[in-house]
Amino acid sequence: MTTSAAPLDLLLLPTWLVPVEPAGVVLKEHGLGIRDGCIAFIGPRAAALKLAAKEVRELPGMLLSPGLINAHGHAAMSLFRGLADDLPLMTWLEKHIWPAEAKWVDEAFVRDGTNLAIAEQIKGGITCFCDMYFFPKVASDCVHNSGMRAQIAMPILDFPIPGASSADEALRQAIELFGDLKHHPRIKIAFGPHAPYTVSDANLEKIRVVAEELDATIHMHVHETAFEVQQAVEQTGERPLARLGRLGLLGPRFQAVHMTQISEDDLALLVESNTSVIHCPESNLKLASGFCPVERLWQAGVNVAVGTDGAASNNDLDLLGETRTAAMLAKAVAGSATALDAHRALRMATLNGARAMGLESQIGSLEVGKAADMVAFDLSGLAQQPIYDPVSQLIYATGRDCVKHLWVAGKPLLDDRQLTRMDEQQLTATAIAWGQRISGHSE
Incomplete structure (x- = not known):
């Protein structure tokens, strides 16, 4: 269902959608729509494609799940x-x-x-x-x-x-x-x-x-x-x-x-x-x-x-x-x-x-009304085949190098493995400089 007739900001169409709540569910060929930083729609792909959306992203071979929370x-x-x-x-x-x-x-x-x-x-x-x-x-x-x-x-x-x-x-x-x-x-x-x-x-x-x-x-x-x-x-x-x-x-x-x-x-x-x-x-x-x-x-x-x-x-x-x-x-x-x-x-x-953290009403699962904090894992690689249960494959056969896209409150922070708001080369250079300073004076 969608919360209003206004166009979605973004419609995502992954191969698998794992909402986490309800527990144990894997939705195949479903879409997820985002409006104003929140999840506004989850439903079958055919219904999703009938909705007006400013941007549509196909995510073939990908599993869309709530963003991971490092507690x-x-x-x-x-x-x-x-x-x-x-x-x-x-x-x-x-x-x-x-x-x-x-x-x-x-x-x-x-x-x-x-x-x-x-x-x-x-x-x-x-x-x-x-x-x-x-x-x-x-x-x-x-x-x-x-x-x-x-x-x-x-x-x-x-x-x-x-x-x-x-x-x-x-x-x-x-x-x-x-x-x-x-x-x-x-x-x-x-x-x-x-x-x-x-x-x-x-x-x-x-x-x-x-x-x-x-x-x-x-x-x-x-x-x-x-x-x-x-x-x-x-x-x-x-x-x-x-x-x-x-x-x-x-x-x-x-x-x-x-x-x-x-x-x-x-x-x-x-x-x-x-x-x-x-x-x-x-x-x-x-x-x-x-x-x-x-x-x-x-x-x-x-x-x-x-x-x-x-x-x-x-x-x-x-x-x-x-x-x-x-x-x-x-x-x-x-x-x-x-x-x-x-x-x-x-x-x-x-x-x-x-x-x-007391934030379960806002994040942690893909449900209409919650913040659009999400990650797309690419399960199309050699090491993930064949796929019987995509969640088992994610936990037991997938590394973080398969993280393809990531959104917080509907905003992309990682797009096709590239950081959108941070300079990876600069961060690496700064860390190396700190390491040289600390190791040079560690005795």
Whole structure:
């Protein structure tokens, strides 16, 4: 159906259309129409061709799906990609990443690193990402200029960070940025207490009060490693998630990132509070942090989204590849080949991410009235043949190099693999220059 008789701005005619909602559906030979940045029509090709449209795009051999949502990352850390590989988490952080951040991170670093990450994500089919890094105003400016969609979380720790001298200062900046951008159509500001071991009860309480008042989301690393949980229990007698529950932080606005350690009590807390879990399988694998029991969470009714984490620990921002890893890992952890099938994996990388951010009424699925955030994957290549189930082919046999076109709010940010609003050569040159500076002074 179409919402009015006005001409469509754009009519897309893919071979397959995967709306994600309703679940498990693949529409063949259907069209999707866009008007004023929103989806105005979904229906059979014959009906679509009868509609007036300013532009018609045939997408033969392509699968049109909601844009992928990268539910956790540290965009500017793309400039630290490969700086300190093959190390355990705390060694990686304390001996390498934190010293490098202290030396190099300023507004220019965040601007250049965020732009690099945005371009990489657009080319990989990502229309929306969650970011948690220093100088969030700079990052939000990058998102605004790029045309992409994002949730930007202000990191809050008990000690000074680049751009904020204290937790109170960081919280003040976050409140101010939230106010400045609360009406922005594509940017949502969140609060980002770093982790249970870096933020005190007093500061968590302040964050909870402010987030409740503003109805804002909270994005936090939780239960990333067994060591984190064990240390908390030894020091306080309480698991970190239980502490967050006691302090009143858990709930539908809370995004618990990593969650590789989940006891029965933890699971009950997640279910009861309706907290979302953000799964980052490749970062967890690379840092040997553990395995999030995705199938167990899913069957219990927990909303699980997927994120890449930062390129410093992944080492890419390839959410399609991340989702494939998540599906494979879920089967191994559950001991079941039916765990996290391809259709549910795609849902985890789209609608579940939107739900975690409280944006499921706007993005995450292809439905009339929602924002036209979409990606076209080219499945016509040799490695994708033959095609029995295009969603299985997308998850298990397709790389991000098959991303052909991408739209956010109906505007093309990638056209035939080419960035429309960013200069790829300039971004590459800038990243190389940063690498030379950092490696030349890394000792």
